[in-house]
Amino acid sequence: MATLTEDQVRSSADEILGFSAKEPEVQQGTGQITTFNSLGFSGVADKPDGWYLPDNKAMPAIILETKSTLHSLDRQEWVDELKKNVNIVLTKYEICIGILYNHDDIRVFMNNVEVESVSSTLEHKSYYLKLATNKPIDKTRIYTLTQRINNTLHFDFGVKNLYQRMTFTACSLVALREGAWIAPGMDYDNFHNSILNQLNKSLQKHITRNFKLKYLSEQFSKVEMAYGGSQDSIDNFVGWIKEISTLLNSDSWAGEDVMAIFFNEFNRYKPKSEHGQVFTPDHITGFMTRLVGLHEDDYVLDAACGSGAFLVRAMNVMIEKAGGVNSAKATRIKQNQLYGIEKDKEIFALAAANMLIHKDGKTNLEQLDSRDEEAAEWMASKPITKVLMNPPYENKYGGMDIVANVLDSVQRGTICAFILPDKKLEKAGGRKLLKKNRLNKIIKLPENTFWGVGITTSIFIFTAGEPQNGHEIFACNIEDDGLITVKNQGRQDVRNLWPAIEDEWIEIIRKQSGHDSIQWIDPKEHLSWQAPMEPFSITEEDFIKVVMDYELFHRGVDVKKLAADLGDQALYGAFEDGNE
Known part of the structure; x- marks a missing residue:
């Protein structure tokens, strides 16, 4: 094979990596005359061979170092040269991928630690970016970090309000994703202003698509700190929040509700949830998307969206079915096919943050009361095809009024799935709904699905706009979901039993046969799954x-x-x- 000069190797690498392409909000290219100073690293005269530098500093950067085919990549001086340039980039970025290349061989480093399991040939830059983001999700670590953050906000900073602690944490994560620069050694004012300024700056782009996201910065500004915290506590918070941000960047994140993780931890200091808010477990949101047959062309509504759990899950399911996050359809799904309503401003801000944390700022969220006419008109104006909801349970929050307003507002034939207390329809006038809507299925959930709430629930699946007309209702009882309670972390599938249980129940419900708990209910008699009566006996x-x-x-x-x-x-x- 002919010998290639360094210039020829660099040119070849540029073409393979795609560094010469023009992309918005990215500096990328190759050469020998561009200094780090001209790339935004003030006063640094060193010159990289190739660079990929996103404007968003929370995203991974790439630095390329090329050599001619005559030079072996085993030489430590070439590794040291690459690491020096990577360290320059790490002064502003969380992650930098270093690539050492001579056309015949390649070595790849992640934050200057060599990555062993990589392709033996140079790949397009997307391959290396995925190395940085496609990491398994370590939920246990996220819980541990969240526990530490909760404790420091509660005791070191004196943030007594549960939702303010959640808001402060969520807004910090959003700002980091949008490119905020925070570092140990900052005093509290500088740290706070860095987060707030990034929110105000970045959200200007999103406000044109969904101006209600301004609530994020508004709610962040309202967080009341009893005291500023020591430098150690500030530095700890910075370190922990940056680590969580890195964990959440994983492409393996498939719609799990980040806010539910926060809530499970933060809520340890509260005897019960506020605002009638109950966070839907991840495995149930995924189960319900399968129950309603969610596909990539659906338009999904959650009119009591809370933290956004159903919208996040639906977004990920639909994008996966459409071909992944890089497909053209994925953008349309985010912009046009997800709709949420939340009345409470604090919770609304958390929903906005949740969508942004999950790489989306375009979902149509509205801060409205889902019981009133304005919300009804808004829902009726949207082409909703599927409804996934967990409305408030307590009567004072009008859960049944919300259900009725949704069923009245969506188009005829819309499939609507609601999580409600088992006997809610029987006790709260649910038969009125059947005059215009058909209740098709009742799936009783395990007794302890909503850990710590003390309410037993079922999934009620309606077809809007089609009267019951005496049609019997399919019902069944899922007694066990395989989850166990982990101290301070809620119920988790630590034994990985749920996937198989879910598959089995999806098949049972599809066939409407195959389990002893199945019942066909006369709507004139009951609107809930009926526990079999124990046969009378006397000794x-x-x-x-x-x-x-x-x-x-x-x-x-x-x-x-x-x-x-x-x-x-x-x-x-x-x-x-x-x-x-």
């Missing part, structure tokens, strides 16, 4: 006791006193033996 001993008590009563004998004197065994035992 001989019980029968004898009843007869003996009745006989003693007629004779005027004080049974309690007599039993105390003789003892139950002596009294009833004598009767059993035929003695009086």
